[in-house]
Amino acid sequence: MSQVEQKEVDRSGMQVSDEVAIEIRNMNKWYGDFHVLKDINVTVNRGERIVVCGPSGSGKSTLIRCINRLEQHQKGDIIVDGTELSSDLKNIDKIRSEVGMVFQHFNLFPHLTILENCTLAPIWVRKTPKKEAEEIAMHFLEKVKIPEQALKYPGQLSGGQQQRVAIARSLCMKPRIMLFDEPTSALDPEMIAEVLDTMIELAQEGMTMIVVTHEMGFARKVANRVIFMDQGQIVEQNEPEAFFNNPKSERTQLFLSQILGH
Amino acid sequence: MSDHSYVRTEMLSEQPAPLGETGVLKWMRENLFSSILNSIITVVSVIGILFVLALLLPWMFQPSWASGSLRQCLDDPNINGACWGVVRDRVNQLMYGFYPREEQWRPTLAFFLMLVAVAPVLFDKLPRKMIWFSAIYPFLGVWLLWGGSIWGPAMVVAGFVIGYFVFKVLHEIAGSLTGMIVAVLVTILWWMYGAGLAASGLNGIVPLGIEAVPSSVFGGFMLSMTIGISGIALSLPIGIMLALGRQSDMFIIKTLSVGYIELIRGVPLITLLFVASVLLNFFLPPGTSFDLILRVIIMVTLFAAAYMAEVIRGGLAALPKGQYEAADALGLDYWKSMRLIIMPQALKISIPGIVGSFIGLFKDTTLVSVIGLLDPVGLIVTIQGSTDWNGIVWELFLFVAMLFWVFCFSMSRYSMYLERKLQTSH
Ligand SMILES: Nc1ncnc2c1ncn2[C@@H]1O[C@H](COP(=O)(O)OP(=O)(O)OP(=O)(O)O)[C@@H](O)[C@H]1O
Numbered sequence A: 001m002s003q004v005e006q007k008e009v010d011r012s013g014m015q016v017s018d019e020v021a022i023e024i025r026n027m028n029k030w031y032g033d034f035h036v037l038k039d040i041n042v043t044v045n046r047g048e049r050i051v052v053c054g055p056s057g058s059g060k061s062t063l064i065r066c067i068n069r070l071e072q073h074q075k076g077d078i079i080v081d082g083t084e085l086s087s088d089l090k091n092i093d094k095i096r097s098e099v100g101m102v103f104q105h106f107n108l109f110p111h112l113t114i115l116e117n118c119t120l121a122p123i124w125v126r127k128t129p130k131k132e133a134e135e136i137a138m139h140f141l142e143k144v145k146i147p148e149q150a151l152k153y154p155g156q157l158s159g160g161q162q163q164r165v166a167i168a169r170s171l172c173m174k175p176r177i178m179l180f181d182e183p184t185s186a187l188d189p190e191m192i193a194e195v196l197d198t199m200i201e202l203a204q205e206g207m208t209m210i211v212v213t214h215e216m217g218f219a220r221k222v223a224n225r226v227i228f229m230d231q232g233q234i235v236e237q238n239e240p241e242a243f244f245n246n247p248k249s250e251r252t253q254l255f256l257s258q259i260l261g262h
Numbered sequence B: 001m002s003d004h005s006y007v008r009t010e011m012l013s014e015q016p017a018p019l020g021e022t023g024v025l026k027w028m029r030e031n032l033f034s035s036i037l038n039s040i041i042t043v044v045s046v047i048g049i050l051f052v053l054a055l056l057l058p059w060m061f062q063p064s065w066a067s068g069s070l071r072q073c074l075d076d077p078n079i080n081g082a083c084w085g086v087v088r089d090r091v092n093q094l095m096y097g098f099y100p101r102e103e104q105w106r107p108t109l110a111f112f113l114m115l116v117a118v119a120p121v122l123f124d125k126l127p128r129k130m131i132w133f134s135a136i137y138p139f140l141g142v143w144l145l146w147g148g149s150i151w152g153p154a155m156v157v158a159g160f161v162i163g164y165f166v167f168k169v170l171h172e173i174a175g176s177l178t179g180m181i182v183a184v185l186v187t188i189l190w191w192m193y194g195a196g197l198a199a200s201g202l203n204g205i206v207p208l209g210i211e212a213v214p215s216s217v218f219g220g221f222m223l224s225m226t227i228g229i230s231g232i233a234l235s236l237p238i239g240i241m242l243a244l245g246r247q248s249d250m251f252i253i254k255t256l257s258v259g260y261i262e263l264i265r266g267v268p269l270i271t272l273l274f275v276a277s278v279l280l281n282f283f284l285p286p287g288t289s290f291d292l293i294l295r296v297i298i299m300v301t302l303f304a305a306a307y308m309a310e311v312i313r314g315g316l317a318a319l320p321k322g323q324y325e326a327a328d329a330l331g332l333d334y335w336k337s338m339r340l341i342i343m344p345q346a347l348k349i350s351i352p353g354i355v356g357s358f359i360g361l362f363k364d365t366t367l368v369s370v371i372g373l374l375d376p377v378g379l380i381v382t383i384q385g386s387t388d389w390n391g392i393v394w395e396l397f398l399f400v401a402m403l404f405w406v407f408c409f410s411m412s413r414y415s416m417y418l419e420r421k422l423q424t425s426h
C-alpha cells in the first residue's frame, strides 16, 4: 500500500466519457436458497475505474464474475458494451472476448510458455496470424516489464511476475473492459507494488476497470468511485475522497476502521 | 550487486570428491549397508536371488537348440533341462500364425511402418510433416495385412476426401452444422454403396493389388499386435469423448456416457469376446458376415475405452477450476478450451494410468485364444497337441512372456520419458 502512495499518479489520461460500458439493473443471484446478490444496480461509464470492497463473503467476486458470465444471474439485466447477457452463446462469447479478467490465483496455463499463454486467445478466438499475435504479445510483455521471460513456463516465474503475465495475457485480446478479482491478495508484500504499478499504468491510459481489492492506497489514487458491498448488497458508493473521509453508513465505517486500523 | 567490490563471474568446476568417498564401495555403504536392518535385508535378498538363479540358469543353458522334438531332448544325455528346439521349430508360427510364408514380409513391413507412423506422435522433435504418413498408415497397414486390391482402401480414403469437400462447399453456403451433417451422411453413403462399386470398377480397369490373405490364417504375435495396436489407437479418442461426456452439462449425453462406462466396466472382457464371436452375427442382417478379427477389435476397443474414460476423468478432476475459468474468460469456446487447455493437462496427469490401460489391453489380447483365435497363447495349446512337442510347457510360455514383456516394458519406459519431458515447473 505504502509504495503506491509514494508515487504521484498522473490523472490526465483518466477521462470518463458519457458512454455507458456496463449497465447492471436489478440484478439478483441465488446459490440454491442462498441469496448472494440482492438488487444490484451499477452503471459504469467508459473510462471509469471502480474499486469494489467489502467483507469476505459479501459477493464481490460473484458480482464481477456475473459480468463475463463465469456465473449466471437469475434476475435482472446485465448489458455489457451494448450487448445483453442472456443464455445466447454468441453474446457470451462476444462479451468474453471484449472483457479481460485477472484472477487472484493468476490461472496461467502451466503447460504453455509465457508467450504461448499470451498468443493463444488472439490466435484461436480473434484469428490473428501467429506472427502478428506474437508481436502483440511481446508488446504487452514489454509493457508489464517481463519480455525476457517470454519463453519460460509459468511455474518458473515468481507470483508477481505471473500476475503481470496474466494481465498481459488479457490485454493481448485488446479488451475494452478489465475485471480484477483481488489481483494482489495471493502475493507477497514485495510483489504487490509491481502488480499495482502495472494496473495504475493501465488506468492512466484510460482503461475501464472494475477492481475488487483491499488495497485502499490504490483506491484513493486511481479509483473514481468506490463501491462497498455487504451481504450481497451495495451499501454505499462514492468518490474515494468522500468514501474514506466521511463514510455514511455504520457498516462502512466499521469496515474501514477494521481495514485501515492496523 | 553493485556495492560488492568483487563478484566471482565464473562458476568453479566441480572438484573430484576425496578418495574413499567415490565409487562402488561408497554406493554400497550408502545404499545396501546403511543400517543393520538394511544389511540383513541385503544379505537375505542376495541369497534368495542366487538360489533362484542357481535353479534357473542350469535349466536354461542347455545345448537343445537343434533338437527336433521333445523325445530327442529327453533321449539326449547332454540335455538336462530346457528344450529350446521347440522355439526354433515353431518361432515362425508363434510370430505369424498360419500367414503364408511367402507373404510374411507384409506384416513385417507393416510393423516397421507402424513404428514410423507412431514416431511423430511419440516424439515432437520429428518433422511435423510425418503426421501425414501417420494419417494414411491405418489404411496402408490394413491393406498390407489383408491384401487384396489397393482400390478398396483407396476408396475408403476417398470417402474422407469427398466428405471434406462436401463440408467445404456447404460450410460456406449453409453453415457449419448443416455442412457437417451432410458431409458425414454423404461419406457414409459413399462407403455403403459407392466405394465397393468404384473399387471393383477401378480394379477392372487397372488391376493393382497383392494377394488377399483371409483372417482365418492370422495368428501369433502378429495377431496380438494387430488387435492390441488397433485397440490402443481407437480406445484413446473414444475414452476422451466418454470422459468429456460424463462431465457434460447435457443430461442425455451425461447419462449415456455414465451408463456405458458403468455397464462395460461391470462385465468381464471374456463375455464381450463371446458376444463378438457368437452374438454379433445374430444381430447382423442374414447373409452378411463380419470379419471375426474386426469384431474382436471392436469389442476390445469398447472395453478399453470405458477404462480409459475413467482414467482421463481422474485427470480432469485433478485440474483446478481456475483453468476452466481462465479459458472461458478469454472467450475460448467449449471445444477449443478442451483441446488447447484442459485435455493437454488432463492427459498429462493421466499418463501413468493411460499407459497402464494400454499395457492391460495389450496383455488382454491373449484372451482371444478362448474364442478360437490363434494368438501366441492359443498357439501354445496347438503346439502342445502336436506329436513332436507333446508335453512341453515352460519353454513356450517363457518365450511368449518375453515377447510381451519387451513391448509392455517399452511402453512403460516411454511413459516415464514423457512424464519427465512434460514437466514444466521447476
Ligand atoms: N459455487 C457456490 N455455491 C454456493 N455458494 C457460493 C458459491 N460461490 C460462492 N458462494 C457463496 O457466496 C457468497 C459470496 O461469495 P463471493 O466469493 O462472491 O464473496 P467475496 O465477497 O468475493 O469474498 P472474498 O473476499 O472471500 O473473496 C459467499 O458466502 C460464498 O460462500
Ligand SMILES: [Mg+2]
Residues within 6 Å of the ligand: A060, A061, A062, A181, A182
Ligand atoms: Mg472473492
